[in-house]
Amino acid sequence: MHLSSVKDKTATAHRADIAALNYKMDSEPSFLRTLFSLILVSSLLDSVLSEVDACPDTKTGLESLLPSTMSIQNASIESVYGIMFDAGSTGTRIHIYSFTQKYSDQLPELEREIFESVKPGLSAYADLPEQGAETIRGLLEVAKNAVPSSHWRKTPVVLKATAGLRLLPEKKALALLSEVKDILEESPFLVPDNSVSIMNGTYEGILAWITVNFLTGQLYSQSKQTVGILDLGGASTQITFLPQSEETLEQSPLDFITSFKMFHTTYKLYTHSYLGLGLKAARLATLGALGTGAVDKQVFRSSCLPRNMESMWQFGGVSYRYGGIENGESGFKSCYAEVLRVVAGKLHRVDEMKESTFYAFSYYYDRAADTNLIDYDTGGILEVRDFERKAIEVTSGCARLFYFLFVITWKALLPVAHSSAWTSVTSLPY
Numbered sequence: 001m002h003l004s005s006v007k008d009k010t011a012t013a014h015r016a017d018i019a020a021l022n023y024k025m026d027s028e029p030s031f032l033r034t035l036f037s038l039i040l041v042s043s044l045l046d047s048v049l050s051e052v053d054a055c056p057d058t059k060t061g062l063e064s065l066l067p068s069t070m071s072i073q074n075a076s077i078e079s080v081y082g083i084m085f086d087a088g089s090t091g092t093r094i095h096i097y098s099f100t101q102k103y104s105d106q107l108p109e110l111e112r113e114i115f116e117s118v119k120p121g122l123s124a125y126a127d128l129p130e131q132g133a134e135t136i137r138g139l140l141e142v143a144k145n146a147v148p149s150s151h152w153r154k155t156p157v158v159l160k161a162t163a164g165l166r167l168l169p170e171k172k173a174l175a176l177l178s179e180v181k182d183i184l185e186e187s188p189f190l191v192p193d194n195s196v197s198i199m200n201g202t203y204e205g206i207l208a209w210i211t212v213n214f215l216t217g218q219l220y221s222q223s224k225q226t227v228g229i230l231d232l233g234g235a236s237t238q239i240t241f242l243p244q245s246e247e248t249l250e251q252s253p254l255d256f257i258t259s260f261k262m263f264h265t266t267y268k269l270y271t272h273s274y275l276g277l278g279l280k281a282a283r284l285a286t287l288g289a290l291g292t293g294a295v296d297k298q299v300f301r302s303s304c305l306p307r308n309m310e311s312m313w314q315f316g317g318v319s320y321r322y323g324g325i326e327n328g329e330s331g332f333k334s335c336y337a338e339v340l341r342v343v344a345g346k347l348h349r350v351d352e353m354k355e356s357t358f359y360a361f362s363y364y365y366d367r368a369a370d371t372n373l374i375d376y377d378t379g380g381i382l383e384v385r386d387f388e389r390k391a392i393e394v395t396s397g398c399a400r401l402f403y404f405l406f407v408i409t410w411k412a413l414l415p416v417a418h419s420s421a422w423t424s425v426t427s428l429p430y
């Protein structure tokens with residue numbers, strides 16, 4: 001069992017780098033913010049980029065994520081800026097970074113990050129691409145205030161969309177991206193080629209793994225005791241870890257294994273993004289509503305809800321009516337069976353995970369904090385069975401709204417759901 005806290009695990013040698021990324025913004029719990037910090041920071045780490053190989057299922061390397069203009073050569077004694085949009089399924093976030101480089105032989109330091117977000121995400125505007133792109137315009141105003149006007153023209157702006165757009169029909173996703181690109185081009189900032197795109201799920205998993213292991217000091221430590229990551233987004237969920245056993249490498253589907261070189265070390269990672277099994281998409285699937293579009297009068301029912309409950313819920317720009325099954329089943333057992341049907345045949349499980357440490361974040365973090373499994377500010381350490389206990393606890397009460405669907409979803413989505421020995425660390429959002 002692993003009981004050390006995030007702070008204990010942090011390597012002191014690279015404390016400055018970590019502290020630079022260690023921004024705690026006041027708006028929303030954010031761990032992925034650091035992920036995007038890392039994208040930008042790593043764009044300044046020439047050594048990293050030159051060594052990263054392509055993932056087997058993708059044609060381009062990690063560097064394709066990064067604006068070519070963000071190289072170390074461009075850094076000067078004055079501040080340099082970079083703007084990154086994270087277009088997630090539940091919201092769009094802007095990260096505005098400034099870096100300084102004091103000496104030419106040193107890496108630039110992250111000086112400041114400004115963060116702002118809007119809800120809903122771009123995918124909610126699937127049929128109104130122009131309106132969706134307007135949400136970007138508002139966030140760009142924040143960037144204009146944050147970056148001195150003398151730097152606008154040389155400050156690159158990049159937008160990476162995740163599972164919300166991956167789930168949309170290609171035509172609608174492309175229409176949104178094209179409108180967004182137009183808005184960026186109208187701005188005074190530098191818009192590199194391919195600056196607006198959908199990020200591949202494999203990269204999403206790898207970048208989160210690099211970020212967490214960077215922040216916890218594992219990438220620099222001699223022991224290379226890396227930790228795995230579990231990211232539960234709204235529309236997809238990623239699992240990534242460094243397998244220790246040959247069996248895992250041999251028995252995993254080929255596209256779950258990805259090699260890349262970084263800091264003179266080759267990492268062969270197990271990584272997979274389950275599209276449609278993010279918290280909200282999985283909830284829709286459990287209700288039988290995924291992909292049904294707007295259905296005015298239909299009420300989607302589930303035994304995961306109290307019998308006499310009925311309400312409205314919005315996801316991806318569509319309003320759904322949902323409720324419990326009147327005079328029908330309700331509670332943990334039937335709800336669990338429902339959720340298992342949604343994930344049946346979709347999950348790949350790995351034995352060695354039972355012995356591994358994972359950092360779980362995004363909705364794992366939010367829901368664990370909401371149900372007092374962990375402290376909102378400091379995070380905590382959990383085992384899978386803690387989620388199970390909480391699921392049983394909240395489903396045994398009376399009016400439990402959607403909570404228990406959340407909880408059940410956690411449990412069923414964990415590819416090691418039946419392992420009580422497995423330990424997960426729910427980390428503090430930086």
Ligand SMILES: Nc1ccn([C@@H]2O[C@H](COP(=O)(O)OP(=O)(O)O)[C@@H](O)[C@H]2O)c(=O)n1
Pocket residue numbers: 028029030031032033086087088089090091093121162163164232233234235236237278361362363364366429
């Ligand atoms: N900067 C951010 C952005 C989202 N998140 C979390 O990510 C979850 C929402 O996922 P998302 O909207 O990015 O959805 P996906 O597109 O990743 O499926 C929530 O739990 C947010 O709190 C975060 O922790 N930090």
Ligand SMILES: [Ca+2]
Pocket residue numbers: 032088089162233234
């Ligand atoms: Ca996300």
